[in-house]
Amino acid sequence: MPVGTQGTVKAVTPVHLRDIGAQIILGNTYHLNLRPGSELVREMGGLHKFMGWDGPILTDSGGFQVFSLSKLREISDDGVAFQSHLDGAKLFLGPKEVMGIQSNLGSDIAMVLDECPPWPVDRDACAEACRRSLAWAGRCKAIAEESGFLSSGHHVFAIAQGSTYDDLRREAAEGLSALGFSGYAVGGVSVGEPEPEMLKQVAATTPYLPADKPRYTMGLGTPPQILKMVALGVDMFDCVLPTRVARNGLAFTPEGPINLRNEKFRSDPRPIVEGLDNYTCRNFSRAYLRHLIASGEMLGGTLVTIHNLHFFLDLMAQVRAHIEAGDFGSWHLSWIRRYESR
Amino acid sequence: MPVGTQGTVKAVTPVHLRDIGAQIILGNTYHLNLRPGSELVREMGGLHKFMGWDGPILTDSGGFQVFSLSKLREISDDGVAFQSHLDGAKLFLGPKEVMGIQSNLGSDIAMVLDECPPWPVDRDACAEACRRSLAWAGRCKAIAEESGFLSSGHHVFAIAQGSTYDDLRREAAEGLSALGFSGYAVGGVSVGEPEPEMLKQVAATTPYLPADKPRYTMGLGTPPQILKMVALGVDMFDCVLPTRVARNGLAFTPEGPINLRNEKFRSDPRPIVEGLDNYTCRNFSRAYLRHLIASGEMLGGTLVTIHNLHFFLDLMAQVRAHIEAGDFGSWHLSWIRRYESR
Numbered sequence: 001m002p003v004g005t006q007g008t009v010k011a012v013t014p015v016h017l018r019d020i021g022a023q024i025i026l027g028n029t030y031h032l033n034l035r036p037g038s039e040l041v042r043e044m045g046g047l048h049k050f051m052g053w054d055g056p057i058l059t060d061s062g063g064f065q066v067f068s069l070s071k072l073r074e075i076s077d078d079g080v081a082f083q084s085h086l087d088g089a090k091l092f093l094g095p096k097e098v099m100g101i102q103s104n105l106g107s108d109i110a111m112v113l114d115e116c117p118p119w120p121v122d123r124d125a126c127a128e129a130c131r132r133s134l135a136w137a138g139r140c141k142a143i144a145e146e147s148g149f150l151s152s153g154h155h156v157f158a159i160a161q162g163s164t165y166d167d168l169r170r171e172a173a174e175g176l177s178a179l180g181f182s183g184y185a186v187g188g189v190s191v192g193e194p195e196p197e198m199l200k201q202v203a204a205t206t207p208y209l210p211a212d213k214p215r216y217t218m219g220l221g222t223p224p225q226i227l228k229m230v231a232l233g234v235d236m237f238d239c240v241l242p243t244r245v246a247r248n249g250l251a252f253t254p255e256g257p258i259n260l261r262n263e264k265f266r267s268d269p270r271p272i273v274e275g276l277d278n279y280t281c282r283n284f285s286r287a288y289l290r291h292l293i294a295s296g297e298m299l300g301g302t303l304v305t306i307h308n309l310h311f312f313l314d315l316m317a318q319v320r321a322h323i324e325a326g327d328f329g330s331w332h333l334s335w336i337r338r339y340e341s342r
Numbered sequence: 343m344p345v346g347t348q349g350t351v352k353a354v355t356p357v358h359l360r361d362i363g364a365q366i367i368l369g370n371t372y373h374l375n376l377r378p379g380s381e382l383v384r385e386m387g388g389l390h391k392f393m394g395w396d397g398p399i400l401t402d403s404g405g406f407q408v409f410s411l412s413k414l415r416e417i418s419d420d421g422v423a424f425q426s427h428l429d430g431a432k433l434f435l436g437p438k439e440v441m442g443i444q445s446n447l448g449s450d451i452a453m454v455l456d457e458c459p460p461w462p463v464d465r466d467a468c469a470e471a472c473r474r475s476l477a478w479a480g481r482c483k484a485i486a487e488e489s490g491f492l493s494s495g496h497h498v499f500a501i502a503q504g505s506t507y508d509d510l511r512r513e514a515a516e517g518l519s520a521l522g523f524s525g526y527a528v529g530g531v532s533v534g535e536p537e538p539e540m541l542k543q544v545a546a547t548t549p550y551l552p553a554d555k556p557r558y559t560m561g562l563g564t565p566p567q568i569l570k571m572v573a574l575g576v577d578m579f580d581c582v583l584p585t586r587v588a589r590n591g592l593a594f595t596p597e598g599p600i601n602l603r604n605e606k607f608r609s610d611p612r613p614i615v616e617g618l619d620n621y622t623c624r625n626f627s628r629a630y631l632r633h634l635i636a637s638g639e640m641l642g643g644t645l646v647t648i649h650n651l652h653f654f655l656d657l658m659a660q661v662r663a664h665i666e667a668g669d670f671g672s673w674h675l676s677w678i679r680r681y682e683s684r
Contacts, residue, residue, distance in 0.1 A: 036633040052625035283394035291378040
């Protein structure tokens with residue numbers, strides 16, 4: 001899922017998003033609720049209409065940003081009180097608030113409120129976060145049922161925490177599965193832990209989530225990380241990586257990322273990736289993209305963003321094809337080898 | 343003509359340029375020759391291929407930027423020696439150089455080298471600039487003939503100088519007309535003089551240019567200025583105004599420009615201009631555009647640029663329709679009255 005933090009996938013129009021085959025995008029509840037405000041988005045007809053995107057939208061609950069962006073926060077069983085990182089305003093997010101905000105936005109898939117423990121975290125604090133997250137998940141689901149959110153074609157995904165404690169991971173996954181959601185995220189990964197630790201946590205969670213519902217790791221990852229997580233049973237990903245680095249001239253290729261600022265691309269007439277069917281690769285040379293980026297032209301960021309997003313979407317299309325063909329295991333290992341060979 | 347100074351109409355992909363009906367764009371020889379260099383553009387297949395634009399391109403000669411951007415310059419009958427404003431490199435532009443560069447770029451319409459006198463300028467200096475410009479124009483045409491540029495479907499436009507001296511304006515226009523070009527620009531306007539003075543200079547030039555060839559004022563102007571110059575017989579315009587101000591949130595409407603940063607647009611569900619058929623007005627509210635601009639999102643600049651360029655192109659389409667209908671005179675006066683009424 002391309003990430004549209006503030007109601008826009010940075011630097012690209014929905015025309016180009018459609019063209020690269022984006023099926024669903026992510027919006028950030030925390031950011032949108034602070035600015036322009038979810039009430040305003042509702043008044044304007046919901047997030048789809050507001051941002052001119054007619055495909056599905058998944059929104060996070062905003063909880064993760066409260067934990068990562070807000071300095072002053074206070075957690076209780078009711079929710080979390082915090083100050084806006086923009087203007088210091090005092091705010092509160094509980095299950096009722098996050099479901100109300102996501103309903104205002106008109107999310108197709110709303111995420112439950114959860115407490116994401118830091119890494120590392122001691123066992124007691126982690127168990128406490130899991131207990132609270134399970135209770136909040138149940139409350140979010142009940143609110144979505146009562147409000148008619150679920151019966152009107154919208155979905156709610158739960159988030160399983162548990163940090164590095166395998167038994168807590170399993171308990172969280174099984175507890176949430178028993179409640180019954182449309183999909184499940186593996187939470188609390190990519191919060192500073194080394195990659196092997198992250199994969200271990202994913203592996204400790206996915207076996208205990210229903211096989212017939214989407215599994216999602218939030219805020220991840222590099223192409224090799226994505227492939228490794230697919231191998232562990234994950235279906236969905238979102239990450240700012242392809243869009244963020246694009247604006248600095250970093251472009252993804254099957255042989256690893258290349259920095260288009262590099263002098264060696266000065267007169268390189270090739271597209272970023274030969275034969276890749278996206279607007280950027282069909283029409284523009286590395287030399288042109290380098291010129292745009294070296295000249296500080298916005299279009300450089302736009303064109304590399306289009307390519308990078310398509311590179312990730314195309315990678316996932318390959319993943320699906322190889323899963324269906326039954327050779328995902330060997331294919332993904334050789335894909336990673338090629339990607340990391342330089 | 344949308345302006346693509348450095349090989350890109352700032353902030354928009356050619357997809358959107360096509361969609362708003364852009365028929366021709368302008369490239370800046372001075373900038374492109376410094377970076378990435380016209381030889382490189384030629385190696386990459388010319389400016390059209392380089393920037394992914396398959397419509398016509400007009401390029402200026404680079405002379406104007408030498409006069410406006412370079413501090414150290416020395417003019418002789420051979421051309422002008424100057425230092426790059428980027429790195430101080432010593433460079434020289436004469437008729438041969440500007441035609442060679444524009445040929446490298448693959449311009450559909452190349453402009454001759456001219457000397458643009460400052461405003462105000464004394465009569466002797468102006469006459470000298472006119473004499474030199476006429477000689478350079480003749481030399482540029484001869485080079486374009488000898489090199490096969492003209493016989494291969496490309497065009498050369500001349501530039502008539504003369505500052506505020508009506509007789510020098512007429513002399514320049516008639517002298518260039520006698521040489522025979524595909525089109526003619528009124529040069530030396532919009533260099534600091536007040537608007538009435540500018541219009542007076544245009545009025546002193548156009549009657550002496552062939553009626554069956556395009557007439558062009560370079561680097562102009564606001565919508566009312568454009569209409570007033572059309573009334574004086576001008577056909578073509580280029581200006582950074584619609585693109586430059588767009589990135590600051592200024593959007594054009596038939597009732598004058600509006601600043602989308604303004605709080606009053608916070609919950610305004612209307613498009614910038616109701617019923618205007620461009621991607622931005624079809625899909626996005628003022629409230630959304632305000633949100634993007636207030637949040638520093640690149641897409642804000644992109645979407646307002648699309649609208650502003652279309653607003654100018656649509657204005658010119660209206661101009662053509664009213665000229666054909668025979669009511670341009672009264673129509674353009676009432677258009678200006680409405681635009682300036684607020």
